[in-house]
Amino acid sequence: MSFDDIIDRRDTHCLKWDMMEKLYDVPQDKGLAMWVADMDFRPPQVVLDAVQAQVDHGVMGYFGDDSAYRAAIQWWMQTRHGWSLEADHIFTTHGLVNGTALCVDTFTKPGDGVVVFTPVYHAFAKVIKANGRRVVECEMTQDNGRYEMDFDAYDAQMDGSERMVILCSPHNPGGRVWSRAELQAVAAFAKRHELIIVSDEIHHDLVMPGHTHIPMTAIEGIEDRLVMMTATTKTFNIAGSHAGNVIIADPDLRAKFAARMMALGLSPNSFGLFMATAAYSPEGATWVDELVGYLDGNRQLFDTAINAIPGLKSMPLDATYLSWVNFEDTGMTREEFTQRVEKDACIAVNHGPTFGKGGDSWLRFNIATPRARIIEATERLAAAFGDLQ
Numbered sequence: 155m156s157f158d159d160i161i162d163r164r165d166t167h168c169l170k171w172d173m174m175e176k177l178y179d180v181p182q183d184k185g186l187a188m189w190v191a192d193m194d195f196r197p198p199q200v201v202l203d204a205v206q207a208q209v210d211h212g213v214m215g216y217f218g219d220d221s222a223y224r225a226a227i228q229w230w231m232q233t234r235h236g237w238s239l240e241a242d243h244i245f246t247t248h249g250l251v252n253g254t255a256l257c258v259d260t261f262t263k264p265g266d267g268v269v270v271f272t273p274v275y276h277a278f279a280k281v282i283k284a285n286g287r288r289v290v291e292c293e294m295t296q297d298n299g300r301y302e303m304d305f306d307a308y309d310a311q312m313d314g315s316e317r318m319v320i321l322c323s324p325h326n327p328g329g330r331v332w333s334r335a336e337l338q339a340v341a342a343f344a345k346r347h348e349l350i351i352v353s354d355e356i357h358h359d360l361v362m363p364g365h366t367h368i369p370m371t372a373i374e375g376i377e378d379r380l381v382m383m384t385a386t387t388k389t390f391n392i393a394g395s396h397a398g399n400v401i402i403a404d405p406d407l408r409a410k411f412a413a414r415m416m417a418l419g420l421s422p423n424s425f426g427l428f429m430a431t432a433a434y435s436p437e438g439a440t441w442v443d444e445l446v447g448y449l450d451g452n453r454q455l456f457d458t459a460i461n462a463i464p465g466l467k468s469m470p471l472d473a474t475y476l477s478w479v480n481f482e483d484t485g486m487t488r489e490e491f492t493q494r495v496e497k498d499a500c501i502a503v504n505h506g507p508t509f510g511k512g513g514d515s516w517l518r519f520n521i522a523t524p525r526a527r528i529i530e531a532t533e534r535l536a537a538a539f540g541d542l543q
């Protein structure tokens with residue numbers, strides 16, 4: 155398979171292409187879907203073969219004996235991230251939005267504050283609010299066009315009702331890979347304010363050449379307050395399998411989480427487990443290496459073209475395939491630049507304000523698509539903002 159292959163996803167019940175007209179009023183026939191975070195690529199053959207084997211067998215009963223699945227997760231985290239973890243620390247949730255919601259529900263009480271560093275993945279705030287907790291938005295600052303965290307300001311913002319901090323590592327949007335010193339600062343902040351740390355590392359495999367992701371488990375002194383979240387779904391483009399891992403080393407936190415999952419009657423979908431087991435393999439690793447090389451090429455092409463349009467500026471991505479573009483220097487209102495992207499260029503994107511404080515002048519573009527579409531998108535944007543040339 156080549157990442158250049160154009161696969162028509164229209165009329166396949168696919169959120170990204172089949173809902174863009176309804177949600178963004180971008181016509182399905184000529185629109186380009188560059189919003190929600192899934193890729194327009196097939197997963198590696200080893201994953202497709204695992205699903206095919208189930209279809210060929212034909213009996214789709216309950217899943218049993220997940221030891222190979224747990225071993226595959228252990229192998230992946232050890233070989234790709236230098237993280238050694240125990241098999242019985244792993245919980246499988248219905249994806250990581252579900253994992254986040256379960257953490258909020260299990261480890262905090264209604265009315266408690268949950269800290270997020272904004273702009274950040276919008277579903278965090280959604281599930282915090284839906285669970286009757288308060289979103290405490292700690293806005294990031296920018297240094298040289300890259301996001302940074304300002305803990306002096308955040309310390310002053312805390313009022314003692316906060317119980318949890320959700321870290322997005324690598325960060326979506328903005329694509330920061332956090333340094334060890336930054337992760338240590340998050341850890342120290344959590345200790346100062348007695349917060350549980352939920353570290354969502356779903357983008358940890360999609361790291362551009364020259365950068366290295368550090369798992370939060372590598373930071374000392376927070377074992378008793380740390381919840382890790384990982385998944386195969388972003389890495390291998392199998393988000394429809396809705397499987398994610400919540401990994402907890404601390405026995406007390408683990409017991410609480412296990413009890414909550416039991417109370418809610420949660421158990422995983424067998425297809426998610428078959429796919430994840432196949433993906434976390436040497437074949438899967440080779441595919442991810444090729445994928446990241448391709449995404450890096452898309453990123454360079456997209457950034458060069460975007461930054462050549464006066465008034466537009468993309469944030470340099472250390473990781474993820476989600477390009478965060480600032481329209482502030484166009485001098486246009488949010489309505490106007492969004493209208494130009496959606497109506498003139500016919501591109502469906504994520505709107506900045508949904509990511510919280512600091513997102514107003516931004517739009518997020520998903521660049522995990524064949525390169526021909528990146529070229530098409532940048533040509534459309536150059537034309538839509540042509541009067542600024």
Ligand SMILES: Cc1ncc(COP(=O)(O)O)c(C=O)c1O
Nearest residue numbers: 191249250251252275326356398
């Ligand atoms: C940081 C982050 N967490 C979680 C998710 C979604 O996870 P899931 O599909 O497993 O619910 C996304 C999807 O974009 C994400 O960016």
